[in-house]
Amino acid sequence: MRPERRGFDRWASVVGAVLVWEAVSQIGILHPAFFPPPSRVLVALVLELRTGEIPKHAWVTLTAYARGLVLALAVGIPWGVLLGRVRSLRRASAVLIEMLRPIPSVAIIPVAILLLGIGEEMRFAVACYAAVWPLLFNTTYGVYNTDPVLVDTARIFGFAPWEVLLRVVVPSALPFIATGVRVSSAVALIVTVTAEMVAGTGGLGFYVKATELGGRIPEMYGGILLLGTLGYLLNHLLRAAEGRALRWYRGAMGRAEEVGG
Amino acid sequence: MRTPRRLPGIRSANWMGWLVFLGFVGAWEILSRRSGSLYFPTVTRIVETFAAVWQLPNLSAHVVPSLVRMGEGYGLAALTGTVLGIAMGHWRRLDRFLEPLVEFLRATPPPALIPFALLTMGIGDASKVFVIAFSSLWPILLNARDGVRNVDQAMIETARMFGLKAREVAMRVVAPATMPQLFAGLRTSLGVAFITMVIAEMVGSTNGLGYFILNAQRLFAVPEMYAGIFLLGLLGYLVNVAFERVEGRVLSWHRGSRAVQP
DSSP, rough: OOOHHHHHHHHHHHHHHHHHHHHHHHHTOOOTTSSOOOHHHHHHHHHHHHHTHHHHHHHHHHHHHHHHHHHHHHHHHHHHHHHHHHHHHHHHHHHHHHHHSSSOOGGGGHHHHHHHHTSSSHHHHHHHHHHHHHHHHHHHHHHHOOHHHHHHHHHHHTTTTTHHIIIIIHHHHHHHHHHHHHHHHHHHHHHHHHHHHOOOSSHHHHHHHHHHTOOOOHHHHHHHHHHHHHHHHHHHHHHHHHHHHHHTTHHHHHHOOOOOO | OOOOOOOOTSSSOOOHHHHHHHHHHHHHHHHHHHHOTTTSHHHHHHHHHHHHHHHHHHHIIIIIHHHHHHHHHHHHHHHHHHOOHHHHHHHHHHHHHHHHHHHHHSOOOOOHHHHHHHHHOSHHHHHHHHHHHHHHHHHHHHHHHHHHHTTTTHEEEEEHTTTTOHHIIIIIIIIIHHHHHHHHHHHHHHHHHHHHHHHHHHHHHHHHHHHHHHHHHTOOOOHHHHHHHHHHHHHHHHHHHHHHHHHHHHHHTTTGGGGGGG
16 A cells, blocks of 8 residues: 555545534534534644743642652662562562452552642642552562573672672563553653643643633643643653664564553 | 473362351451441342442442443543554554553543542543543553564564465454454453443542542542442452453464463
8 A cells, every 4th residue: 555545544534523523513413512523622722832821830730640649669670570570589479469459549549639639749648659559560470570590690690689680680570661651651641631621720621621611611622632632642752762763672562461450 | 591481370170278267257347346336347238238229220320420431431542542553563664653652641640630620621521431432542552562563573574474464464463363362452441431430420420430439538438339339349350350251252263362261
């Protein structure tokens, strides 16, 4: 198939969906009060961008998400390496972790509200808690499955234990860790938005809910559109970074098992 | 390539793990007795509350609606995802056509859709079922697609050479070969559906477990809140075990599935 034809295929569904929505709403098959045409949504979105209303909320969401994810990386990866390497620690924590694991991470939002109130700290803490799990599981799993022959070889060549860790164990677990980062990123965004809806004073989740309650429907769609775009861009960014970091590792993408939170 | 080892689970004999768990529970009990804080009830108090709260009235008022919503949403996602995923795996052009739309919708955080669902479908069950189905659709769809696409071409050619008709090839070669990956998607989606159920009930519902724990927090009924959270953990665990049972049955012929069974 010619490349331009592929390009057409790629865009046809998005453009087509927008056009169908526009037409259906303009004709009135779906009530325009509930399903405003995309043109009106776009106008509303641009207006809100220019007044600075939406950027303000987007910034609140992104900071809580990013702070939560970064702290989760700092905690989840070293912890996972430890559990993957040290058998006694793994055994000791197995039951406790397996007991906590099935509790959906959003269920701790009420606890976080009790302890931290409804401000930014609460949302940051919840995002961090939720993002730690996929990182912990994927890192543990990847480290646990390091080829023992590689480790022994490095030891025979006189590598110190920390060199073995940094130059053999962690690189070989990197595909799994990268998967963990991607899952954690998605989870952190979902949980942040949920917390904003449940007890928000700001953020895009709060904005979408407030505009719905206030009957500002085109603005609500604009907020949803922006959240979708954010999720898409963040996922794309991480995939690109992963592709670069793992260029040496062929088939990395196919091997890592996704472990949800 | 070496087959990756699974981490030892909860059901393996592990006295050290249980000891640490009991230590955690004991430490909670002692610390909370000492602190006497309203927000930090003792384990005994939570267990008592758990037994008192999860009786028939609350089970039918909150647990049953939750499970029904989740079942309906997940079932809808399983059906649509499998059919659409198989179609996308079979027809490359359809896949290329839909992929950008799928990539965008999949990246949208499901809670963002709750206000939309409440607006267009009302406060009833339909809006919650929609959001649960929407969020759990993608892992099933993508795994079904990849599963169909990755079927060994040589197997299909061989089956054709032996004179199997297209329908027979689909049912006896493609379907079984797709099954393990389809189940991987179904398993991921089960967790997603569970979480989305809680989210949807927290944001826009007047019953269900998600509503129950958030409402308990708002009323400062702290032991009730913890009792709700622990019930969620228990349900999450049971749902997973049930899924593993079904998967073990369906995929018992498949080598890779043995690792799943305890």
